Amino acid sequence: MTNISCTPPVPQSHSPVRVPLRHFLRRFLRRASRRAAVLCSAAGLLLGGHGAAQAAEGQLRIAQQFGVVYLLLNVAQDQKLIEKHGKAAGVDIKVDFVKLSGGAVINDALLAGNIDIAGAGVAPLFTLWDRTRGRQNVKGVASLGNFPYYLVSNNPAVKTIADLTDKDRIALPAVGVSVQSRILQLASAQRWGEQAFNRLDRLQVALPHPDAAAAIIKGGTEITTHFASPPFQDQELAANPAAHIVLKSYDVLGGPASATVLYTTEKFRNESPKTYRALLDALDEAARLAATQPELAADIYLRTAGGNTDRQLLLQVLKNPEVQFQIRPQNTLGLGQFMHRVGALKHQPVALKDYFFDDPRIAGGN
Structure with a gap:
């Protein structure tokens, strides 16, 4: 796993004096510039000298961000589900996970060819779907659940x-x-x-x-x-x-919604069909595990995500009835249509098939 953390040390001061925002952000930006250098180096390692544009069956580089909304990826990583389903399809899959922060950074990495699968909010998906129509043709792969x-x-x-x-x-x-x-x-x-x-x-x-x-x-x-x-x-x-x-x-x-999704380019889907299918199979299995075994899912998250999350608090999150583990998108179209109405998108999404790739497990979403 390539884990590029964007987490600076937690401030230790307990003083009630308010710190001017410009000072707080100046410190953050200095750290961000150092992390950017690390990211460039890590991206080069991920490419392995083969070039960003060269996709290959059996290679899978996934970018994710912070939080339990990425639990399905944590489960797939910990249980090696992608590798398992790849072997069942006759392909050995090398999986790398890159941790980034922010939809804009994720989108840039996908377009640069430094990752194969982007994990971000549905809004960055809409942005990239709109921008790449007729070119890279970026679309959604699966939801990571409703949170x-x-x-x-x-x-x-x-x-x-x-x-x-x-x-x-x-x-x-x-x-x-x-x-x-x-x-x-x-x-x-x-x-x-x-x-x-x-x-x-x-x-x-x-x-x-x-x-x-x-x-x-x-x-x-x-x-x-x-x-x-x-x-x-x-x-x-x-x-x-x-x-x-x-x-x-x-x-x-207006109700439960899939805020966080995975998406990729048409090129990757077409050139790596077995790897793409193994990812979907793994996510589907991970969703079932998270829904039926929250205790195990919590332990997996604590192992893979790191940090100091309290286990009982984490279990409260996973057992929250408003949290639903599924890979079929739900209640995403309305946000895309709003973005079109206010001029954030040139093209209006009309149905899920416009911005998600076809798959039986995705069909029926909205």
Whole structure:
């Protein structure tokens, strides 16, 4: 596994003095530049000297981000399910996992040929599907399940998004690109009208979830709000008495939704059909394990993802009735159509088949 962590040390100060955002971000950007150099080196190792454009059956490089929303990949990695299903199809598959942060970074890596499968929010998928139509033809492979995302604030004055002011900063993986950013735009459109969909963009700051969670838990920075994902949102609510939920993604999207997905290029799917099929088979098996054996799934996540997540808190996340492990996408089309209405997409998605590759296990999604 190639694990490029974007997590800086958790701040140790317990002082109530607020740290100016520019200082916090300056430190973060210095660390980010160092990590970028590491990423370039790691990407070269992944390519193994064969060139970014050269795809091959049996090679699989998967980029994922932070959080339990990537549990199906953690299970597949730990149990070597992709390799197992590859062998059943007569191919030895070498699997590499790269950990990145932010849909924009993931999309760039996919287009550069440095990864084969991108793991990110459904909004970055829509962005790349729209941009590559008629060229690389990027489409979705599978959902990683339905998870509620919470907008968490440690500012007692922020009860709804209407209470956010210029004194607040909203941390999320990527400004204007990540699924959290797009859901926040949809929430803004629902509250103030679609002409004001980007009203809160100016308050957004791009930070990996672990960094944002540290800011919410410790306090002392201008980052008062975090559009998170599990388990980070759950850690914030458990660790900081002032942390509270301002917004739930399911409320904005109208029900359970597949916020995190995998996607790839048409070239990879066509040139590596056995590897592609083994990935789907592995994800399907991983979803069944996560749904029926949450204790085992929790242990797998703790082994593979690292960090200091409390096991009991993690089990609460996995057993949450709002969390549904499945690879069939659910309730994704509406966000894509909203993005088209506000000009973020040139092409309007009409049905799932427009932006997901065909597969019997995907059919019937929306």
